[in-house]
Amino acid sequence: MESHLTPFAIGDIRIDPPLIFAPMAGYSNYALRSLCRAAGDCGLVYTGLINATGIRRASYRTQKMLDWRPEEYPCAVQIYGHEPDTLAPAARRVVDLGAAIVDLNMGCAVHKVTRRGAGAALLRDVERAERIIAAIVEAAGGRAPVTVKIRSGWDRDEMTAVEIARAAERAGVAAIAVHPRTARQRYHEPADWDIIRQVKEAVRIPVIGSGDVRTAADAARMRETTGCDAVMIGRAALGNPWIFRRIAGELRTGAPPPLPTPQERAAAALEHARRFVAGTPLREPSAIHELRGQLVKYTQGMPEAAHLRGRLVRAESLADIEAILAPLG
Ligand SMILES: Cc1cc2nc3c(=O)[nH]c(=O)nc-3n(C[C@H](O)[C@H](O)[C@H](O)COP(=O)(O)O)c2cc1C
Structure with missing residues (x-):
């Protein structure tokens, strides 16, 4: 293989x-x-x-x-x-x-x-x-x-x-x-x-x-x-x-490395959000709207994923996203 x-x-x-x-x-x-x-x-x-x-x-x-x-x-x-x-x-x-x-x-x-x-x-x-x-x-x-x-x-x-x-x-x-x-x-x-x-x-x-x-x-x-x-x-x-x-x-x-932990997923999503906001030509709120669709993809395999997705899709700013993800990472 x-x-x-x-x-x-x-x-x-x-x-x-x-x-x-x-x-x-x-x-x-x-x-x-x-x-x-x-x-x-x-x-x-x-x-x-x-x-x-x-x-x-x-x-x-x-x-x-x-x-x-x-x-x-x-x-x-x-x-x-x-x-x-x-x-x-x-x-x-x-x-x-x-x-x-x-x-x-x-x-x-x-x-x-x-x-x-x-x-x-x-x-x-x-x-x-x-x-x-x-x-x-x-x-x-x-x-x-x-x-x-x-x-x-x-x-x-x-x-x-x-x-x-x-x-x-x-x-x-x-x-x-x-x-x-x-x-x-x-x-x-x-x-x-x-x-x-x-x-x-x-x-x-x-x-x-x-x-x-x-x-x-x-x-x-x-x-x-x-x-x-x-x-x-x-x-x-x-x-x-x-x-x-x-x-x-x-x-x-022959065996996959371990799956990322929920903490690793949250930390990566937060890092993604920061890098995206720093680089995008879009201004808030358009930048955040586009970003939300990207971030929800990280919730797969996280505890209470549906609840987390629900919070992420309502975020209106990077500060909102940090408040949701930082405590989990
Ligand atoms: C949302 C989305 C955006 C895509 N954008 C592009 C693109 O900009 N250029 C391109 O060549 N293919 C694009 N594709 C096609 C992908 O590169 C890929 O060929 C296709 O999704 C099949 O691979 P997958 O089953 O691994 O997703 C896009 C696909 C999706 C789902």
């Missing part, structure tokens, strides 16, 4: 172990990413998707999303857009700012993103996708590897993952992450891991599998059935930065 932890490389960046925190809009912020890294065995983190136009215009809100820090290294910065003229300068800018890896979002299925041809809509035109990716690779100029994150395709009639993966490889990407659901499926129905296997067989660059990994057994099964080089974990890491350490520990020794 330990072989499932064999490191791999994206360009010349070593990913060790090959357990990766997924890009998640609204969740993959500095607070959670840094907690995942500190808890251990998280080999790579991603930002959530960041609008390339916002990066180019240097809007205040976007600037604040470019919030990765040295202790998270390596962090992949995910950008989205639909035209090379915006994406290339955005890629150059994030590399200038020290992004370890530039990732292109080719999976977001939200209408606001796809209606202009960005996100998962890029899966619908292989030639256009290849031109866009090549422009990003050129803009990164060898200073940072470029990766893409794709879905299976647009819908059942347009399952383009393999073609897109080949085009991305031709255009010079250093790795491909695959979330094997179509844009239409959003998050419904189980992820079809066989698509990951098909992509892995079609390209020589590393392939990262994403979708429905929650346990060490899931991670091992995804590696065995698809041959993927790394496993990405999204929803199961929310409020649970220890998941990478637990999965790696179980793969190494």
Whole structure:
């Protein structure tokens, strides 16, 4: 089982172990990413998707999303857009700012993103996708590897993952992450891991599998059935930065390390809250509203979790959150 932890490389960046925190809009912020890294065995983190136009215009809100820090290294910065003229300068800018890896979002299925041809809509035109990716690779100029994150395709009639993966490889990407659901499926129905296997067989660059990994057994099964080089974990890491350490520990020794205690959960949630509030572009109360959704994820496995959640969702300020969590940590 330990072989499932064999490191791999994206360009010349070593990913060790090959357990990766997924890009998640609204969740993959500095607070959670840094907690995942500190808890251990998280080999790579991603930002959530960041609008390339916002990066180019240097809007205040976007600037604040470019919030990765040295202790998270390596962090992949995910950008989205639909035209090379915006994406290339955005890629150059994030590399200038020290992004370890530039990732292109080719999976977001939200209408606001796809209606202009960005996100998962890029899966619908292989030639256009290849031109866009090549422009990003050129803009990164060898200073940072470029990766893409794709879905299976647009819908059942347009399952383009393999073609897109080949085009991305031709255009010079250093790795491909695959979330094997179509844009239409959003998050419904189980992820079809066989698509990951098909992509892995079609390209020589590393392939990262994403979708429905929650346990060490899931991670091992995804590696065995698809041959993927790394496993990405999204929803199961929310409020649970220890998941990478637990999965790696179980793969190494056959038994997972102990679960975090309720005190550790409360202390991590409080630290998350402080880091989030210090870094977010949002002002109270919007910042606290967004944060509440992140914090309730930590209550799983805590005594009187429902009661605690009820208190957290009513918090209106960081002081309220501290008053709830500090006595528990
Ligand atoms: C709330 C949420 C936000 C997400 N945001 C992004 C995103 O910004 N970029 C991206 O490539 N994928 C995004 N995803 C997809 C995840 O990265 C991942 O591929 C998917 O959730 C399947 O993995 P999981 O079962 O481990 O969660 C998001 C998923 C969720 C649930």
